[in-house]
Amino acid sequence: MSTIKTEEDGWDCNTDVLELASLLDDLDALRYEINNCVRQSSLEEIVNQFAEIANELVRTTDSIDTNVEYETFESED
Numbered sequence: 232m233s234t235i236k237t238e239e240d241g242w243d244c245n246t247d248v249l250e251l252a253s254l255l256d257d258l259d260a261l262r263y264e265i266n267n268c269v270r271q272s273s274l275e276e277i278v279n280q281f282a283e284i285a286n287e288l289v290r291t292t293d294s295i296d297t298n299v300e301y302e303t304f305e306s307e308d
Contacts, residue, residue, distance in 0.1 A: 232298050240303045247295045254288050 237244040242252075261280055264271060272280070 232300055234300045234302050236302050236304050238304065238306050239301075244301055245295070247291055250291050251288065254284050254291065257284050 235244065242248040258281075261272075261277060261284075263269070265277070
């Protein structure tokens with residue numbers, strides 16, 4: 232396992248993890264439309280968006296190197 236030292240104490244140091252969070256936000260928007268009876272999109276659009284987001288989630292998770300550990304350090308500024 233490799234270690235990456237970073238000044239970030241959150242996940243800002245890994246853009247793929249940030250992308251996953253963004254994709255989940257996209258899913259939340261679709262879920263809101265479905266759960267709150269706000270029919271703005273056609274069924275086909277919703278299904279296509281879910282499939283596109285699901286595929287992107289898989290591509291993004293597949294690209295993440297889980298053999299990395301992030302270690303936070305404080306800058307000496």
